[in-house]
Amino acid sequence: MLVDPDNGDLWIADARLPLVHHFAVTDAGASPLPALNVGVPVTDLALTPLVPAELGATAESAPARYLYAIDALGGDVLAIDLLPSSASFGAVLPVNAGLDTPDRIHFPARARTLAVLQPEPAGVVCSIGSDQDSLASPDRLRGVFLAVGLADGSARIVDVYDLDATCRGGDGDCMSPSNSLDLSVYIRRHAPRIGTLLSVPVGLATSPSFSFESSPGVLDDTGAEQTRSGPGLLIQDACPDHMTSVWPSASQAALAPVICASTDAWELPAERWSAGWEASLPRTGGAGELSRELDGRAGAWLRSLAGEICARGVLGAEDVAALGPDDPQASYGGDELVITSELPLASLDLAECEAFVTPTDGSERPLVAFTIEAAADDRLRLGDALGDYTFDDISSCFSGVLRYEVRTHGVYAVVGSTTGFVHRLAADSSGRCVPDPELPVDPLDPRTYRVGRAMPRVLFDNGFVSFEIQHDDVSMGLAPDARATLVFTLSRIPPGLGVSLRSAEGAGASAAIVDELVWNSTDQSLFGVDGQGNRLVQLKADPFRVVRALR
Secondary structure: OEEOOOOOOEEEEOOOOOEEEEEEEEOOEEEEEEEEEOOOOEEEEEEOOOEEOOOOOOOOOOEEOEEEEEEOOOOOEEEEEOOOOOOOOOOEOOOOOOOOOOOOEOOOOOEEEEEEEOOOOOOOOOOOOOOOHHHOOOOOOOEEEEEEEEOOOEEEEEEEEEOOHHHOOOOOOOOOOOOOOOOOOOOOOOOEOEOOOOOOOOEEOOOOEEEEOOEOOEEOOOOOEOOOOOOEEOOOOOOOOOEEEEEOOOOOOOOOOOEEEEOOOOOOOOOEEEEEEOOEOOOOOEEEEEEEEEOOEEEEEEEEOOOOOHHHOOOOOOOHHHHOOOOOOOOOOOOEEEEOOOOOHHHOOOHHHHHHOOOOOOOOOOOOEEEEEEEEOOEEEEEEEOOOOOHHHHHHHOOOOEEEEEEOOOOEEEEEOOOEOOOOEEEOOOOEEEEOOOOOOOOOOHHHHOOOEEOOOOOEEOOOEEEOEEOOHHHHOOOOOOOEEEEEEEEOOOOEOEEEHHHOOOOOOOOOOEEEEEEEOOOOEEEEEEOOOOEEEEEEEOOEEEEEEEO
């Protein structure tokens, strides 16, 4: 619970109901006021003072105020509008720009405790040429911030109102910073504070590669495959508005971009991206049965025993129309179902099934696959077989339960090692895979299309990365079943500002768990209780660091 210092009201977190209780406290006692329904039970609270609602405003002319709470179920942090005059008073705010839950502030471990820091609460906004100008940096805190204690023993910082923001950066409206390394600056309200100086934006760990069949290939700075034997990338006229060139790197400004990546430091993890020609969609492997009838409906069906097909992003030929004519996948013909099971023992000696036996000479079995006409969460309606055999030929040989996977057909499947396969499909009330109504599309913002399939010679932009693949079947001699994979790894993603309570003097390498954080305005210190190491740890805000520990 906490007391509002402005009016004495009492706010109480509820770990069992999705409420934050509110009481007016007077000499006569406590009177209940309407509670806030925040959607989930919460375990801790922190309240900011009035802060300017936007850059350049003042707390008097355009005020804002926020209540932070810890989601008791997921361990993330909610930001709640607590300005009584606001039209969204009591609402949980959309604070996340990535693919994670949009109304949560995410951290690498569960949040356990919150505290609002107010280093130099009466301080003035930094101005270029002032004494504070040369000191402004990501690890020095002046203004209003949220401290979050995590289960991994660290205390992390979230930006609310940074008095030094006006003295940082070197682009746009910002003047040249005093620190020449402080060029790329990320500051966003309700977002984890970036803890390092950035002289260059995001980049690639190594040169991108584009393997073809069994031969690795390396791209030059024009996107061409250096051996000229396989697919490559095309030069983009310019990166999308929300992106910057990562190949060639931003330091090679004279070269046109080939691969671009988001400039949003909070939505872009350091990860490996791959684009595989007719590759498997992640986690679409499972068990199922082929049938000529399903739930009284005739046709060619696969009944899935694994389920959750829509959540994996499977798209049938008839499902594409629901994406809309402006969707980058509007011309797509649908995914394909591939049978990965070996032939059942009962079918091994049947002459009509001989073609489906895996050869013993090390060569591959002919592809046993179907186009997908329509997808639902527990079933797939199938179209033509992709070969010389009919559905009946295949289903008679692969009777009973079989193993399958879903692959893209005639396009590349783009997958991030952390982000995964980006799509916006969900199951409707009948189980059909349809665009999720919770993920609306803005025609002016390509990021909202959430695409995971890259078409040859069509710009691919999933909001995180963009590129255009030069895949020409005729000039490059690529067969429809060719193996081609683009791979590149993003790096230099800036880390968040945080310190470990284990770094306290005398703490050694023992584990720490942050049980409580309290801001003491008298000596401008943040105190953390480490329940694992039985320590009271003192932290300073300028710069943010551990200064001592008491056992």
